[in-house]
Amino acid sequence: MTQKTLPFSNQEIEKIAQEYGTPFHIYDEKAIRNNVRRLQTAFQWNPGFKEYFAVKATPNPHILKLLAEEGAGADCSSLAELLLAEKVGLRGERIVFSSNDTPGVEYRKARELGAIINLDDITHIDFLAKEAGMPEMISFRFNPGPLRKGGNDIIGNPEDAKYGLTRDQMFEAYKKVKDLGVKRFGLHTMVISNELNPDFFVETARMMFDLALDVKKMLNINIEIINLGGGIGIPYRPEQKAVDLEYVGYRIKEVYEEIIIPAGIAPVRVVMECGRMITGPYGYLVTRALHKKETYKNYIGLDACMADLMRPALYGAYHHITVVGKEEQPLDYKYDVTGSLCENNDKFAIDRMLPKIDIGDLIVIHDAGAHGHAMGFNYNGKLRSKELLLKPDGRVDIIRRAETIDDYFATLDFSKI
Known part of the structure; x- marks a missing residue:
């Protein structure tokens, strides 16, 4: 069980x-801050461990800066994310650039910053060489296909996912870039998202350590960095249990000592690129009940909509809801909790049992700290809301203002109408 609490009083x-x-x-x-420290402590047995925060989860420079202060790097997948990392002082191998269907300008920026470039396809070798030149270090993203069962609605089964190289392509790719003068090598995978089974990550590490050993045997190439990806889930539902990071770190250490050390290929840096589990549980969407509608069902209309949090509409995802001041009241009213978009799936909850909600009640939607504001959009002319940071001393800083109508119209030239 996971208790859904709030870091502030009513x-x-x-x-x-x-x-x-x-x-x-x-x-x-x-x-x-405490959460990223916990992850780092779980892997302190590996001196080269680094958490590369997945910028896409919460792309705000204030969040990136505080994580950088804790020693985290940035996992970037676009030009904008590279620029965000640069703005907070991250450069060089504190950045991993892991993208797909990548334009040349983005590879050039990654090269300028000295980022670790993680290629998604074997054909991208020639494209990178032409557009930006080959760096000293290259990593490849491995898609195990039928070798690794699993997947979910977010990424899909490995065989159906658009990401990564096959096992045979991995060996061909490493040989090719070595012949092109690459001196240092990394290995990466990301085959799951929002997974709560800790043993999944242990078995992924075993798969990757075995592959690194095979690359050494077949090509005499030493893999310097093994990126296990992210994918650690969070307990969105109160009945779910959070992943035991200490268990994951200890068990991966055992597998490292079983495979890497006896093979004589140590040290290998183990790194991760968690996003959701770092910030997700510690972000909240705060909104008010604006309307109440009673037709075939009972509806509570909020002043937020799926432009502020689209996971429930996109994935049917559950997000816990607290009605501020009514935490102790019985859950004896069934509601669809909705937004104002002209889309019937603009719902934060369907048939959710909650206390009686009155117009004006403050509603807090939990676990919105990752893939929440980041996935916002402007359909129906909706404007993305502001972001606030609750400081350790209780102060509140505004770290992103809300969009305005002028922002929405900024790319239009009305003078030509």
């Missing part, structure tokens, strides 16, 4: 809502 969040206006996302800085 009076504090009401005061914040009155000052800044709803809706907004708010992130708990202290909890995020």
Whole structure:
């Protein structure tokens, strides 16, 4: 069981809502810092371990900066994400650039920053060489296909996923870049997202360590960095259990000592690129009940919509809901909790049992700290909401203002109409 608590009192969040206006996302800085420290401690047995935060999860420079202060790097997949990393002082091998169907300008920026470039396809070798030149170090993304069972609705089964090279292609690719003068080599995979079974990550490490050993045997190439990807899930539902990071770190250490050390290919840096599990549980979408509708069902309409959090509409994902001030009241009303988009799937919850909600009640939607604000959009002319950071001393900083109508119209030239 995971207790769904809030990092502020009812009076504090009401005061914040009155000052800044709803809706907004708010992130708990202290909890995020403690969480990334916990992950790093679980892997401190590996001196080269680094968490490369998946920028796509929460692409805000204030979040990236605080994580960089804790020693984390950045996992980037676009030009904008590379620029965000650069803005907070990350350069060189503190950045991994792991993209797909990549334009030349993005490879050139990654080369300029000295980032570790992780190629998604064997054909990208020639494209990178032509567009940006070959770096000293190259990594390849491995798609195990039928060799690794699993997958889910977010990434899909490995054989159906658009990402990565096959096993045979991996050997061909390493040989090719070695012949092109590459001196250092990395290995990467990412085959799951939002997984709560800790043993999945242990078995992924075993698969990757075995592959690194085969690359050494067949090509006499030493893999310097093994990136196990991210994919560690969070317990969105109260009945779910969070992944035991200490268990994952200890068990991967055992597999490392079983495979890597006896093979004589140590040291190998083990790294990860977690996003969701770092910030997800410590971000909240705060909104107000704006309308109540009673037809064939009972609806509560919020001043937020799926432009603020689209996971429920996109994946049918569950996000826990707290009605502020009514935490102890019985859950004896069934509601669809909705937004204002002209789309019937603009719903945060369907047939959810909640306490009686009145217009004006403050609603907190949990676990919105990753893939929440980041996935916002402007359909129906909806404007993305602001982001706030709850500081360890209780202060609140605004780290992204809300969009305005002027922002929405900024790319249009009305003078030509």
